Amino acid sequence: MAQEKTTADSARGSRVLSHAAGRAAGWLRANRLGLFCIALVVGVGAGIGAVGFRYLIFSFTWLATGHDEFGQQGWVGSDHLPWLGVGFFVVIPVLGGLLYGPLISRFAREARGHGVPEVMIAVADNGGRIRPQVTVVKALASALCIGSGGSVGREGPIVQIGAALASSAGQWVRMPENRLRVLVACGAAGGISATFNAPITGVFFAVELILRELSVEAIFTIMLSAMVADVIARVFFGAAPFLTRLPEGIELNHIANYLLVALLAVIAGLLGVLFKNVLYKAEDLCDRIWGPRPDWARPAVGGVVLGVLLLAVPQLYGVGYPVMYDAFAGHYALWFLVILAAGKMLACGLTIGIGGSGGVFAPSLFIGATSGMAFGMVVHQLIGPAVGNPAIYAIVGMGAVFASAARAPLTALASTVEMTGDFTLTLPVMLAVAVGTTVSRMLSYGTIYTTKLLRRGIDIDRPTPTHAFAHLTAADAMHPFTVPLDLGRTAAADQDWTAQLGPVTRVRQPQALFANDSLAQALRQLVLYGRDGLPVIDTEERRVQGWLTNQDVLRAVAAHLAASYPDIAASHQAAEWADPKAFAAEHDPRSQLPGYRIVEHTLGPDSAAVGRRIGELDWPPGHYPVSVIHQRQLMAADVAVRLDPGDRVNILVPTNGAREHDSAVKSDNRA
Numbered sequence: 001m002a003q004e005k006t007t008a009d010s011a012r013g014s015r016v017l018s019h020a021a022g023r024a025a026g027w028l029r030a031n032r033l034g035l036f037c038i039a040l041v042v043g044v045g046a047g048i049g050a051v052g053f054r055y056l057i058f059s060f061t062w063l064a065t066g067h068d069e070f071g072q073q074g075w076v077g078s079d080h081l082p083w084l085g086v087g088f089f090v091v092i093p094v095l096g097g098l099l100y101g102p103l104i105s106r107f108a109r110e111a112r113g114h115g116v117p118e119v120m121i122a123v124a125d126n127g128g129r130i131r132p133q134v135t136v137v138k139a140l141a142s143a144l145c146i147g148s149g150g151s152v153g154r155e156g157p158i159v160q161i162g163a164a165l166a167s168s169a170g171q172w173v174r175m176p177e178n179r180l181r182v183l184v185a186c187g188a189a190g191g192i193s194a195t196f197n198a199p200i201t202g203v204f205f206a207v208e209l210i211l212r213e214l215s216v217e218a219i220f221t222i223m224l225s226a227m228v229a230d231v232i233a234r235v236f237f238g239a240a241p242f243l244t245r246l247p248e249g250i251e252l253n254h255i256a257n258y259l260l261v262a263l264l265a266v267i268a269g270l271l272g273v274l275f276k277n278v279l280y281k282a283e284d285l286c287d288r289i290w291g292p293r294p295d296w297a298r299p300a301v302g303g304v305v306l307g308v309l310l311l312a313v314p315q316l317y318g319v320g321y322p323v324m325y326d327a328f329a330g331h332y333a334l335w336f337l338v339i340l341a342a343g344k345m346l347a348c349g350l351t352i353g354i355g356g357s358g359g360v361f362a363p364s365l366f367i368g369a370t371s372g373m374a375f376g377m378v379v380h381q382l383i384g385p386a387v388g389n390p391a392i393y394a395i396v397g398m399g400a401v402f403a404s405a406a407r408a409p410l411t412a413l414a415s416t417v418e419m420t421g422d423f424t425l426t427l428p429v430m431l432a433v434a435v436g437t438t439v440s441r442m443l444s445y446g447t448i449y450t451t452k453l454l455r456r457g458i459d460i461d462r463p464t465p466t467h468a469f470a471h472l473t474a475a476d477a478m479h480p481f482t483v484p485l486d487l488g489r490t491a492a493a494d495q496d497w498t499a500q501l502g503p504v505t506r507v508r509q510p511q512a513l514f515a516n517d518s519l520a521q522a523l524r525q526l527v528l529y530g531r532d533g534l535p536v537i538d539t540e541e542r543r544v545q546g547w548l549t550n551q552d553v554l555r556a557v558a559a560h561l562a563a564s565y566p567d568i569a570a571s572h573q574a575a576e577w578a579d580p581k582a583f584a585a586e587h588d589p590r591s592q593l594p595g596y597r598i599v600e601h602t603l604g605p606d607s608a609a610v611g612r613r614i615g616e617l618d619w620p621p622g623h624y625p626v627s628v629i630h631q632r633q634l635m636a637a638d639v640a641v642r643l644d645p646g647d648r649v650n651i652l653v654p655t656n657g658a659r660e661h662d663s664a665v666k667s668d669n670r671a
Helices: 002-030 032-065 082-107 116-125 133-147 155-172 177-196 199-211 216-237 257-290 295-312 321-328 334-353 361-383 390-406 409-420 423-443 450-454 519-529 550-564 572-578 580-586 655-670
Strands: 479-486 534-537 543-548 596-602 624-630 633-636 648-654
Touching (some): 032 082, 116 155, 116 199, 155 361, 177 409, 199 409, 257 390, 390 409, 409 423
Antiparallel strands (some): 624 648
16 A cells, blocks of 8 residues: 555656656746846756866867867877877777767768758758757767867767757757757857857857848847857857967968958958868768768778878877967968968868868868968068968968858858957958958858768758748638637546547547747648647647638638738739638639549558558559558559558549449459
């Protein structure tokens, strides 16, 4: 008895907690303040995630090399493994690939690569949904890749980590898509802000590259997350600008030097486009060489080639910020700066191509800094000290190359100024990112981020002809119940009403839509779960307000188009959009397909079609199967569909061939 009472109390407690959590989630969804509360949590999570990720990289780098970061002057090899000598540069990338390759292949393939395109497509086409396991897999895989020599950045991974954390939180409270997208942008902003101690950069990055649109509610929410994440990072890393070891006296001495900045920006624009092309050409080459072999082994095998490159130029190991400091300080000769810029393009492309995990933001800064420093040294030799410290051109080059590669001028401007902490550089950097972005737009269509999506056939920069699916909600399109169903009331016991309708053939747990879900989200849910429609509930999950079907969605979109285009609404076609039923009734002879009709055939267990594919059936001339309800799902009548008993096949048949079709059906049933 005591055990039963304990079990009952435990179950009762679980129900109370579940009910309380449900009420809290409903409040967060229904109130604008709820979005800010979740954004606050996302900022905390992104800040802690960025800190933890940086420490992961430091730890794995230290395990491999004995240093937190590579780049200390004169360091070659590993303090932990001195017996490896220079062979360290080949062995360590292979060992790292053996660890992170299977991790990505087994648990989250989207963690491969630089991460930002996956976040962009999640926001643009997937309602902000990212799988929760991406957070852990991306953190471990990227830290292992960078720590073992991968020549990539840590900013792309932290964007994906912060975005995945935010998406998980939003999905847990079942946020509508429009707000879930904003939360994902909040996670990305928080990650960038905490990584660089640059909250303004985080906001611009989220708006320009992730959300790709601006609204007052979104910008305030993103700013909140970026601020909170930066505060958390400052507790661990301090409040100093990210790039602290810069030479003094970095300023343009003469107004004429802006011409040199413009010239450098043109060169940087070309380098940004070249970097993008090298990145994807290297990936294509690796794909062709590797072929159909298992993906989990690709980073380890490719690590041999990467190791040879690192052996030739050890300064390409890892992220490379200490190397950039040495470049600013003038420790490298002109010819070696050129080698570093070209080598970083190859090393980053190779790391991504062999299946590594890491970002392209830091490599673009590295390329801009080394090439800009080389430019500064050249003009200093040709013109003299009047051109200023060559390091100023290195800083300007950082912003211009990233602006060209990503076409995010506001992010490039903010990142360069915030990372250096020198706001006197605002004007030259502004000029450089504007020119670099213009050059990039003239030379290519996709950016270093969107090209990855373009190669999959996804163009998120495409113009949208109408925003009906974004502006309309499920409540706008649903068929409302006369009296909303109160979910808080206890349901009546099952009654024997089925005799009026016949036997029960299917029972399922319905998915639900929220009243403020966009039609885009509603349509996705209908395709997956709603052959017969889905219930629409209020944001607090207290009442079912109505029922939504595919037909309701199409009718709402048609009405929206008619209202949005008054010139068309006055035409003959608009009459059909505004009231399809009335139009069809008035124009029956014209709207029907003459000489044909649609016949639905339900397969019995003894039908000769059972067990055969649609393409294997001998259809009479002029008869075309158009759709089939197969395994309780409505689908196109594909030739590869194998038919089962109970499937319903819709066939377009000639009117004068209906008798022939009926005879064929009877013949199938007798066979």
